[in-house]
Amino acid sequence: MTVELGHYALILALALAFVQMTVPLWGSLARDPALMRVGRMAAWASFGFVTFSYAALTMAYVNSDFSVLNVVMNSHSAKPLIYKISGVWSNHEGSMMLWVLILVLFAALVAWRGGGMPERLLASVLSVQGAIAFAFILFVVVTSNPFERVFPIPVEGQGLNPVLQDPGLAIHPPLLYLGYVGFSIAYSFAVGALIHGRIDAVFARFVRPWTLLAWLFLTLGISMGSYWAYYELGWGGWWFWDPVENASLMPWLMGTALVHCTVVMEKRDALKVWTILLAILTFSLSLLGAFIVRSGVLTSVHSFASDPTRGVFILGILTFFVGGGLALFAWRAPMLRQGGLFAAVSREGALIVNNLFLAATCAAVLIGTLYPLALEAISGAAISVGAPFFNATAVPLVVMLLAFLPIGQTLAWKRGNLLGAAQRMMVALGISILVSLVMLSMVHGGPVAAPLGVGLGAWLILGSVSEIMSRSWRRGATLRIFVARAFGLPRAAWGAALAHAGIGVTVIGIAATGWGVENLGVLKPGERIEIGAYSLVLDKSFVRNGQGFREDVARFSVMENGGFAGAVETGKRVHAGRYMPTTEAGILTLGLGQVYASVNDFHADGSVSLKAYWKPLVLLIWLGSLLMAAGGGLALIDRRSRIGIVVRSKAAALLAGRPA
Amino acid sequence: MAMTRKQRRLVTIGLAGIVLAIAATLILTAAKDKIVFFYGPTELKTMAASPGQRLRIGGLIEAGSLVKSDDLRVAFRVTDGTTVLAVAYRGLLPDLFREGQGVVAEGVLESDGTFRADSVLAKHDENYMPKEVAEALRKQGVWKGQKNGATP
Numbered sequence: 001m002t003v004e005l006g007h008y009a010l011i012l013a014l015a016l017a018f019v020q021m022t023v024p025l026w027g028s029l030a031r032d033p034a035l036m037r038v039g040r041m042a043a044w045a046s047f048g049f050v051t052f053s054y055a056a057l058t059m060a061y062v063n064s065d066f067s068v069l070n071v072v073m074n075s076h077s078a079k080p081l082i083y084k085i086s087g088v089w090s091n092h093e094g095s096m097m098l099w100v101l102i103l104v105l106f107a108a109l110v111a112w113r114g115g116g117m118p119e120r121l122l123a124s125v126l127s128v129q130g131a132i133a134f135a136f137i138l139f140v141v142v143t144s145n146p147f148e149r150v151f152p153i154p155v156e157g158q159g160l161n162p163v164l165q166d167p168g169l170a171i172h173p174p175l176l177y178l179g180y181v182g183f184s185i186a187y188s189f190a191v192g193a194l195i196h197g198r199i200d201a202v203f204a205r206f207v208r209p210w211t212l213l214a215w216l217f218l219t220l221g222i223s224m225g226s227y228w229a230y231y232e233l234g235w236g237g238w239w240f241w242d243p244v245e246n247a248s249l250m251p252w253l254m255g256t257a258l259v260h261c262t263v264v265m266e267k268r269d270a271l272k273v274w275t276i277l278l279a280i281l282t283f284s285l286s287l288l289g290a291f292i293v294r295s296g297v298l299t300s301v302h303s304f305a306s307d308p309t310r311g312v313f314i315l316g317i318l319t320f321f322v323g324g325g326l327a328l329f330a331w332r333a334p335m336l337r338q339g340g341l342f343a344a345v346s347r348e349g350a351l352i353v354n355n356l357f358l359a360a361t362c363a364a365v366l367i368g369t370l371y372p373l374a375l376e377a378i379s380g381a382a383i384s385v386g387a388p389f390f391n392a393t394a395v396p397l398v399v400m401l402l403a404f405l406p407i408g409q410t411l412a413w414k415r416g417n418l419l420g421a422a423q424r425m426m427v428a429l430g431i432s433i434l435v436s437l438v439m440l441s442m443v444h445g446g447p448v449a450a451p452l453g454v455g456l457g458a459w460l461i462l463g464s465v466s467e468i469m470s471r472s473w474r475r476g477a478t479l480r481i482f483v484a485r486a487f488g489l490p491r492a493a494w495g496a497a498l499a500h501a502g503i504g505v506t507v508i509g510i511a512a513t514g515w516g517v518e519n520l521g522v523l524k525p526g527e528r529i530e531i532g533a534y535s536l537v538l539d540k541s542f543v544r545n546g547q548g549f550r551e552d553v554a555r556f557s558v559m560e561n562g563g564f565a566g567a568v569e570t571g572k573r574v575h576a577g578r579y580m581p582t583t584e585a586g587i588l589t590l591g592l593g594q595v596y597a598s599v600n601d602f603h604a605d606g607s608v609s610l611k612a613y614w615k616p617l618v619l620l621i622w623l624g625s626l627l628m629a630a631g632g633g634l635a636l637i638d639r640r641s642r643i644g645i646v647v648r649s650k651a652a653a654l655l656a657g658r659p660a
Numbered sequence: 661m662a663m664t665r666k667q668r669r670l671v672t673i674g675l676a677g678i679v680l681a682i683a684a685t686l687i688l689t690a691a692k693d694k695i696v697f698f699y700g701p702t703e704l705k706t707m708a709a710s711p712g713q714r715l716r717i718g719g720l721i722e723a724g725s726l727v728k729s730d731d732l733r734v735a736f737r738v739t740d741g742t743t744v745l746a747v748a749y750r751g752l753l754p755d756l757f758r759e760g761q762g763v764v765a766e767g768v769l770e771s772d773g774t775f776r777a778d779s780v781l782a783k784h785d786e787n788y789m790p791k792e793v794a795e796a797l798r799k800q801g802v803w804k805g806q807k808n809g810a811t812p
Contacts, residue, residue: 344671356676360683367687371695382698382795384716384766392690397683520732520752572755581755600752609732611752 003068006056007147013049013104014137016042020107020130024123025195036119039126040111046133047108054101057146058088066157069150070094076159076577078548086170087160092294092310093146095173099290100140102174102181103133110185110210117206124192125185132184135317143310162549162575162582168228172221176248179218180286183255185210187283190276191325194332199276204266207279209636211262215255216632222248223625234583234598236518236613238621241390246369247289250362254282257358259632260351267413268348270341273333274355280325285362287318292369346416350408357401364393402456402507405500406463410470424470428462446515453511460504464497492638499631506624509592512617520611522603528559531614534595535559536568541608549575551584554599554608558588565590570599570610592619696766700799701743704769711768717745717775718764726759738763738775740799749777 020042027035060068061084064077074091075084089095107129114122140146189207193199225248230238239245258278264271295311342348368385375381406428410421436455443451471493472486517532528537536556544551553571557564568586575582586597596613603609698716699707722744725737734749736759747765757763757780767777 341665341668344668344675349671352672353675353679356679360679364683364687367691371691382716384696384698385694386696388694388696389690392694393683393686396686400682522730522732583755598752609752 002056003060003065003147003149006053006060007145009049009053009056010137010147011141013046013053014134014141016046016049017104017130017134017137020046021127021134022130024130025127028120028123028127028196031120033119036123039123039130040114042130043104043107043111043126046130047104050101050104050137054088054097057094057097058085061085061088064157066155067149067151067153068146069148070146072150072154072157074160075157076548077156079160079165080547082167082170083160083165087164089173090160090164090169093140093144095177096136096140096144097146098174099177099181100133100136102177103129103136103184106182106185106210107133110188114206118202120196121189121192121198121203121206124195125188128188128191129184132188132321135320139310139313139317143313159548159575159577162573162578163232165575166228166232168224168232172225172228174221175217175224176221179214179216179221179255180248180251180289182210182214182217183251183258183279183283183286185214186258186279187321187325190279191328194276194328197332197335199272199336201266201269204262204275208259208262208266211255211258211279212632212636215252215259216629216636218248218252218255219625219629219632222252223622223629227622231585231587234585236585236596236598236611236615238618241368241387243369244289244293246365247285247292250365250369251282251285251289253358253362253365254278254285257355257362258282260354264348264351268342270348271352273336276333276336277329278355280322280329284318284322284325285366287314287321290314291318342413343415345411345418347408347411347413349416350404350411353404354401354408357397361394361397361401364397365390368393399456402460402503405503406459406467409463409496409500410467425463425466428459428466431462432456432459443515450511450514453514454508457504457506457508457511460507461501464501464504468494468497490638492635495631495633495635495638497631498634499628502624502627502629502631504624505620505627506622509617509620509622509624512593512620513615515616516618517614518611519613520609522607522609524605524607527607529610529612531595531612532616533560534565534590534614536595536597536610536612538608539567541602541606546573549573552599552602554586554597554602554610556586556597558590558595560590566595568595568597570597572599572602589619592617592623594618698764700740700795701738701745702740702799704745704775705743711771714766714768715775716764716766717747717777718762719745721757721759721761721763723759738765745775746773747775747777749780751778751780753780 020039023042024036024039027033027038057070059065060071061075062081064071064075064084066072070091070093074094075087079087087094089098107126110122110129111126114125117125186207189203189210193203222245225245226238229240230236258275261271261275261278265275291311291314294314368389372383372385375383406425407418407421410424411418432455435458436451439451439454440448468486468489471489472482474481474485477485519529519531521529523529523536523538525538525540528535536558539555539557541552541554544553551571551573553569555567555569558566558568566588568588569584570586571584572581573584574580583598583600586599588595593614593616596615597610598612599608599610601609696714696716698718701717701719704715704717717738719738719740722737722739725735727735732750732752734751734753736747736749738745738747749765749767764781765775765777766779766781767775770776
């Protein structure tokens with residue numbers, strides 16, 4: 001019964017989304033406040049109904065209701081509760097429900113926080129958001145109904161793919177979707193503003209927090225997905241340039257550009273047309289990602305069971321929103337008022353360079369991802385575009401951008417002083433070059449790129465430190481004043497410095513992979529395998545039974561200079577009802593580096609074959625991304641980012657001045 | 661020196677042009693050198709692969725062809741039903757590597773006609789047939805599955 005109610009609530013939400021799409025837009029064009037107000041109510045109501053519907057599906061999972069096909073296919077009564085709840089989004093239908101839930105959640109948040117927004121802008125933003133929600137709810141209802149019943153009712157479910165029975169599943173998809181779907185708000189704002197033909201700094205002030213929020217979640221989502229793949233897949237890598245990874249990287253690159261250029265628009269009322277275009281493109285790339293994952297046109301580790309009708313449906317949604325957004329842009333953008341002036345050497349100019357490089361990187365990733373598809377369609381030749389291509393295109397572009405970043409970061413708005421900026425950054429640059437040189441001379445072996453990469457990372461971190469220091473330090477000031485000034489800087493300044501330093505940390509982590517050591521071998525108990533300064537000694541191999549699986553385990557002692565540094569266990573698991581074993585990598589964290597062992601075969605004579613890695617500083621890759629997200633968070637709680645604060649205080653002043 | 665709006669715009673366009681030119685150069689160079697073509701055994705035999713050129717090959721692992729030796733050296737044969745290709749590899753095989761299953765390998769073709777692979781790929785799905793393999797087998801009339809490859 002609950003299941004039918006859930007299905008019914010989803011259909012009601014579809015109807016509400018239609019109301020939300022049409023009525024407020026009509027109201028805003030006709031300047032009818034009553035009609036415009038419908039938008040907020042519809043957004044709240046459809047959020048309520050989708051939440052109910054989603055909860056009903058989750059209840060079916062928790063109660064192991066095997067009369068629901070989706071539960072049968074993806075769950076098992078013996079599964080731990082956490083995987084029953086996260087199992088909801090482990091499959092196509094359920095993950096679309098999560099997507100829709102987040103979509104209406106954002107609409108409801110905009111409706112809630114948008115009280116201070118110009119009424120007509122709010123109405124049209126909610127309208128566009130309603131249109132997106134309508135399209136995706138329709139997609140779920142028509143092609144991917146998770147509430148479908150099955151008869152006769154099976155006694156037991158088929159279980160969840162063992163790779164997905166992991167905390168990673170509970171964390172990675174929701175964060176990623178919050179990012180992907182969060183960019184829909186930027187899109188709705190852009191389209192809403194185009195409909196009205198009015199775009200100014202106030203617009204940027206409202207769109208910026210949402211963009212930052214989406215960017216923050218996408219950063220975390222990608223980073224957590226990368227760590228999950230690293231420890232779960234047992235390949236020892238953390239980024240594979242897989243089409244689906246690229247699908248998340250592209251909106252991230254564009255979103256990063258968008259976050260930066262909304263600052264220009266807000267502070268200087270410039271780059272308006274470009275900001276609008278970026279907002280449309282960023283969400284378009286999110287939709288493209290959804291299409292790539294759901295349609296099965298590109299094979300990847302994420303391949304959902306694909307169904308041609310779904311691919312065509314999403315292609316329809318993609319075409320409508322991308323084509324519609326761009327057509328509206330082409331029609332309305334020329335009517336926008338030109339923005340403020342600035343010199344080429346200025347913060348604005350630097351941010352243009354940032355945007356150009358990010359857009360070029362994104363284009364390189366896009367071409368590399370879609371080229372195999374295009375070539376196969378044209379000539380029938382099958383090609384693979386992998387790491388070598390992206391390392392030769394996207395990586396140099398990003399390196400150029402990052403090399404320039406600390407200088408751009410310190411340029412003043414409107415008219416910057418390149419010489420002054422260079423002087424402020426002199427110490428940071430000097431130390432970074434010194435770090436590179438010392439490393440080049442001290443570390444033997446490994447690629448030359450590694451010390452250079454560490455130098456680049458140091459440049460980014462020290463550049464951020466210098467930026468904060470040069471903004472707080474004045475000649476002759478005491479330490480106390482210096483500290484007070486530093487803490488008095490806007491949170492956004494700290495956020496930018498932290499995020500940029502975070503990139504530096506990640507860059508150092510990536511550069512250090514150049515010093516990684518890997519080795520493979522066949523070991524009998526008591527034998528050892530060397531990886532750099534460490535060696536792994538096989539203690540024993542044994543069999544153990546876990547919850548729903550049986551595992552062959554190899555236990556190793558990690559030795560460092562003859563001393564015991566820790567133990568790692570790596571194994572092969574066979575889950576109940578599955579034939580294929582999964583590899584469980586063994587990881588031992590030593591400082592910021594990790595020993596990573598991945599067993600391949602257990603032989604009859606008690607020996608095991610394995611691949612072992614020493615990965616120095618590898619944790620920095622993810623720690624850096626956490627810093628980036630934290631920086632985004634700081635910028636988000638900056639006073640000037642708070643949604644509606646200016647408008648509200650203005651309104652308050654107005655009220656105070658004219659008592660009713 | 662104050663620039664006019666027009667001059668500023670020219671600077672911006674010039675900058676954009678430079679970045680675009682860098683990106684285009686990188687992409688075009690990489691598109692020539694860094695892209696790996698995929699061939700089935702029959703296609704590989706009929707074309708003249710230049711020695712040392714990186715390739716991807718794929719097909720079904722011939723039943724009874726897998727030979728493993730102690731030092732993690734592996735030899736197996738890949739077939740598309742018409743032609744058989746010998747593959748040599750040193751390293752660990754993926755979990756889903758089984759005789760009779762589809763496989764994709766990347767490496768170079770030796771002068772003696774053996775394919776020396778440095779990576780052997782398999783995806784994490786029991787029912788998964790690599791798309792290229794399905795296509796190569798379809799060309800030889802062996803594979804009857806859907807053209808799309810990723811069978812649900």
